[in-house]
Amino acid sequence: MEVKKQLELTLKASRSLNLLTVDQINAVLLDLADAAVAHTDEVLAENLKDLARMDPSDTKYDRLKLTVDRIAGIAADIRNVASLPSPVGRVLSETARPNGMRIQKVSVAFGVIGIIYEARPNVTFDVFSLCLKSGNACVLKGGSDAIDSNTAITKVIHSVLEKHGIDKNILALLPADREATSQILNARGFVDLIIPRGSQGLIEFVRKNATIPVIETGAGICHTYFDEFGDTAKGRDIVFNSKTRRPSVCNSLDCLVIHESRLSDLPEICSELPKCKVIIYADEQAHEALEGNYPSNLLAWATDESFGTEFLDYKMSVKTVASFDEALEHIAEYSSKHSEAIVSEDAQRQDLFRKLVDASSVYCNVSTAFTDGAQFGLGAEIGISTQKLHARGPMALEELTSYKWLIDGDGQVRP
Known part of the structure; x- marks a missing residue:
């Protein structure tokens, strides 16, 4: 499928997330945790294909590698996310104006979040679970070094979504080529936020070339x-x-x-x-x-x-x-x-x-x-932000929301 067409489908699917209840979302996540464990053999078989293409001495090898224990840990993190309160719909502030208007500041999902990452197939599970819990659709652009692992994991997630009657396009895995990277970095109107996860070089490339907002994560000296x-x-x-x-x-x-x-x-x-x-x-x-x-x-x-x-x-x-x-x-x-x-x-x-x-x-x-979202009691994380705008440090559910103002009245007009 062409990248632009996929982005259109994901944007459309993202709107349907606003109608899901917290119970529905949690049911999907709990089923996904079970499915991750049930499909361990298939995922590990695909992961071995990726590992075979990488030199074991490469510093990214350990990040690429999945094991039975690591998948069990991923499933535990997904269950943790399901157990957390929803970050969406929280009233952050509320005031009544002298003219009778009632104004609320309420947390909402961003909409569509794009993730660009290298050799980290666990990110596919982690990002999806956090995005779903926070009401966001996600567009994933993994590297070619993890393409078989990411494809296998995406299939598991899509099967769970279809079981629950949810549009599978709320999760899109783009091709692992440079053209797809360029398209997601310039997907204004389709993607609300880009989060790169990987080397300093990747983060700098995304920051310099993106035309949509970026949260820098990952580089740790x-x-x-x-x-x-x-x-x-x-x-x-x-x-x-x-x-x-x-x-x-x-x-x-x-x-x-x-x-x-x-x-x-x-x-x-x-x-x-x-x-x-x-x-x-x-x-x-x-x-x-x-x-x-x-x-x-x-x-x-x-x-x-x-x-x-x-x-x-x-x-x-x-x-x-x-x-x-x-x-x-x-x-x-x-x-x-x-x-x-x-x-x-x-x-x-x-x-x-x-x-x-x-x-x-x-x-x-x-x-x-x-420095880890789970260790900080956040359930899981989508990355470690090293910047100061919007989010800083481990980013989890709360950091994947924005807010909007809701104003109710009874016919008030401004003089």
């Missing part, structure tokens, strides 16, 4: 600052978790910033990392502290490119600073405004870090791995 008042054991555990839990995701640690007075503790802070063969790119002072205390084949000299890089791999840099202010300056220069953390036992230092660091999520003595 994350720092953890080990302060002069930091607890070594906490620092060791936080660094290990935030770097190695899932290095291919956007909340993974990229740069450890350490106060020079604590360099003697650096070997202990990094002591768990060799278990996952993490390569450290250390500046001169950090390299000296780690030499002989960290496997030589995993220790390298930092270059200018070592900072401000989202590694998405078992790699990280270490930057030594002489002061708290220097740490703040380094983070401000290289941060993508995603997630930043401090390890410190000093309450004043913690407070200053919270106030002065500009990021969507700021942590004190906690791993940045928690």
